[in-house]
Amino acid sequence: MRGHILLVEDDSAIATVVTAALEDEGFEVTTSDSIVGRDRHLSVQRFDAMLTDVMLTDGDGIDGLADVRASHPEMPVIILSAQNTLDTAIRASDTGAFEYFPKPFDLDELVRAVEQATGVRTTRDDGPVEPGEGLPLVGRSQAMQGVFRMITRVLRNDLTVLILGESGTGKELVADAIHQLGHRKTGPFIAVNAAAIPGELIESELFGHEKGAFTGAVNQAIGKFEQANGGTLFLDEIGDMPADAQTRLLRALQSGRIRRVGGRQEISVDVRIIAATNRDLNPMIAAGTFREDLFYRLNVVPIQLPPLRDRVDDIGALARHFLRLAANEGLPMRQLDDAAIAMLERQPWRGNVRELQNTVYRLALMARDELIDTETISAVLGEALRVRGSVTEDDSFAAALDNWLAVHGQASGKLYQQSLAAFEKPLFEHALRQTAGNQLRAAELLGINRNTLRKRLVELVIDPERFSSAR
Known part of the structure; x- marks a missing residue:
């Protein structure tokens, strides 16, 4: 026997499938469909790991896990949930769970996680993280659940994160979530877009400058690194950074020290770096336009954001979320029926979530009735956004x-x-x-x-x- 597993799951079909998969790999499995049953088994038996659903017949499976971990500190816990939101992933992480699996999950991946849990007996003793309220990260798709899981893994450390994704996929939202939910949340969150700053000014923008350092430098200026001290510096569109600035950025990341343009004194900075780009950096590295050593310094934890076309199942939830935001900002409260959602799901959304949000705000403004119908959507989208449109x-x-x-x-x-x-x-x-x-x-x-x-x-x-x- 490879280990004794307690499976707490009130869906009999899922319990049967998971039990069979674990038993095929040599595990012994005891099952329960309730919190009461879970506690009864834990009081009389020792388990090598526990798998638990969140929504059980007699309550929330996460609520009592702090007590379970206190009484069984060496038992890894894997959480399963159909409540596939970022807040649920954060709650799972707060309990010190070994792993979190949104439903539907890959059975082979779950089995591998059980094998790892019982092999290394990993526990986490980090303090709690308060989940943010109203975070604009919405998605129950498998692609977004993977993103949520990666976010939870970087909250309690200062590992550098590189967020990859097309324009409009929400890279800054992810960076902001990592900051707001992480242990640096009391510090500043400073964002800088490398693509929006002229090449000759970017070093001054990042590192600051001394008075008289160059023509027009009439006063000393504090750069983004110093502004972000104790917090997070978000470097957006890092792929557009000039070569000279890349060199100085690499030096700052390696040493934790910066020097203002025209200055002589080195200044220590305590900054977490999150970078993002919508470009494929590998061809740029091959062409010599992006430093390979900088890439490896930034790409410690990559988070790939899916384009909206790869998470069509999220479009309805996103659209309704944006309608609520629009109403909060003074636009009329609107509703979308299933036919309207289906029409939105058929659109190409080349601008991804940002384009969808802008469209939904226009729908809220232009609709004549509370219920937005397909005719209104057709009028707002126009020929440029129709599937059979001739102009993009x-x-x-x-x-x-x-x-x-x-x-x-x-x-x-x-x-x-x-x-x-x-x-x-x-x-x-x-x-x-x-x-x-x-x-x-x-x-x-x-x-x-x-x-x-x-x-x-x-x-x-x-x-x-x-x-x-x-x-």
Whole structure:
């Protein structure tokens, strides 16, 4: 016998399948369908591991696990749950569970976890983490459950995390969740988008500068590393960072010390690094445009965010979640029926969750009745987002950019700077106009951090108050 397992599961079909799989691998299995039965077995027998469901016939299986662990500290616990939310994963982690499996789970993976648990007898003695309320991470799909499990594994340590995923998949939300739920939650969370900062300014942005370090440096400036001291520094779009800045970033990560531009003194910083990119860094490493040693320094714990097309089952829950957010921000409360959800599920969503959220807000604004029907969705989506549409959003943007270049011309190698300068201010003004000057909502529409928006509004001399009566 490889070990004696207590399985607490009130679904007889699942209990039968899991028991058979474990017995085939040489384990002895005792089953119970309730908390009372669990406690009775634990009072008279010793078990090498326990598998328990969350929702049982007589209560919540997680609630009493603190007492179980106190009386059986060497027994690993594996939690099974159909309540597939981030909060459930956090609660499972808080109990010191060896592993957490959302239902439906891979049976072979579960068996491997039992083998590992009984082999290494791993226990976790970390203090509790309070689950955040209202975290905008929604998803019951298998892909998102994997993301939730990875988040719980990095909350109580300072391992560097690299978040990978297409634009609009929620990389900053994941970074924020890791910070807000982790042991650095009382410290600052500072986000910086490497793609939005001109190459010649990024080192000053990250490390700060001394007065007179360069033309225009009329005062000393504190960089993002120092601002994030004691907390988390989120480096978004790390793949767009210039080579020189990559070198200095690597040195800072290796030593835990930075030097302001134009300064002589090294400054110690205590910062957790979370990086993110929507680019495949491997070809960039091969081409020499991204440092391989920096990649390995950042890629300690990779978290891959799935595109929305790979988590279609989440679209209904996400859409309803965004309708509630819209209502909280003053838009009318709307509902979606099954036909409307099915229509949303058929869309390509090239902009992923961000595009879905923007669409849902438009639906809440434009719908004539409380129940949003497929006719309203068709009108809001338009030909550009229909499955059989002939024009994509990418095509529309390319046409607009071509028209602008035809008027203004194009200096060689300056396309990015020219485009950004031409589109950024009117884009921000449009977002503020659409949200009646609400900066939080405007940042969400743009898909950027609200602190970044506020800073750019000051730099672009845009007063959000003048849009407060736009509607």
